[in-house]
Amino acid sequence: MKNPKTAREVADAIRVRVLNDEKPAGEVLNTLTELMEEYGVARDTVRAAVNMLASEGLVRMVHRRGVVVQDRVRRRRIRRGQVVTRNPHTGYVFPATHDPGEKWEVHGQPFRSLEASPPSVAEAFDVEAGTSVLRRRRVTSPAGEPPFQLVDTWISPAAVADAPQVAEPSTGPGGYLDRLEEAGHGPISWREITRVRMPSPEEAKLLQIAQAMPVFEITMTGYSGRDDQPLEVTVKVIPGDRVEMCSDLVRGETAAWPVTPVEPE
Structure with missing residues (x-):
């Protein structure tokens, strides 16, 4: 040109x-x-x-x-299911954002800290926006590839008070969810919401992407089996060039084939 x-x-x-x-x-x-x-x-x-x-x-x-x-990464086609399973050694397994058999790695060190709660998290936990809330953060990807997702898990102050070990570096077998359920909140149930937005400057830096790159935000909220109150909010942020969301559509009864002829009125 x-x-x-x-x-x-x-x-x-x-x-x-x-x-x-x-x-x-x-x-x-x-x-x-x-x-x-x-x-x-x-x-x-x-x-x-x-x-x-x-x-x-x-x-x-x-x-x-x-x-x-930029690194040109493999785009993954994700079939998001709804079934939560359990590994006897590591705890709950949620619908994956990747092939379960693929080896993944953590970029840097996962860490926990008390952070000012964003509005959505504050609303879920019924606290004022900006209230200090425990956040556990990690950046992960398939082995040898650039960062694929940023994962923040926010745990409510009330839940931390009930299960103090969730704030420790090691939460023990089964992870923080097992500690919450052992503290009287089992069985936990979850709701997931997915949306598309632009990344914050910090997210773009951690994921090594431009701020002009849209991201998927998958938010999973865990609810106590004791009082149905939100215990934890896990937010996954995935660059838009990394994945394609895929669903298999199912025919309802009215869409059965072959088509039943309609008698003229």
Whole structure:
């Protein structure tokens, strides 16, 4: 393409360079200034072009470095089920966001801390927004791949008071859910909600994605079997270029085949 002028034309030209592996993942393709000079366009045009490519998961802007080439990850087709099972050694197993047989790894160290509760968590626990709530955080991915998901588990202050071990580095066999149920909250039940949104700057940094990349947010709330009150809220944040949600549709009785002829009135 000669002398691209619009943001989309600049994006098309840069995309070709990225897909042709001009630079390996993690390397700087160009600075914004260099791209402005190369394509003879204004800074705003270059920024718009880079944002288009960032939303596709091809590049991201890194402060004081420039336009960095992203890892091209395998997109996974996820069939989200509704059945919770149990592993006798590790505890509850929830509908997966990946192949259960695939080996996964943690990026950095999982950690726990008292954090100001976001509005949705505060509402679930019936506390004021900003109240300090225990958060357990980890970033995971298939072995050898870039970060796939950021997982935050928030545990209500009342639940921590009932089962103090959930705030310890090791929660013991079966994890924090077993400790909560042993404290009188079993059997726990869960509700899951999925939505799409844009990532926060912190989430984008931890997941190594551009802020222009939409993310899936899967929120699972666990309810006490004793009083039906929310005990824990687990939020998974997954970059939009990592997954496809897939469901098998089922015919209802009125959609049975072969079709029953309708008698004329």
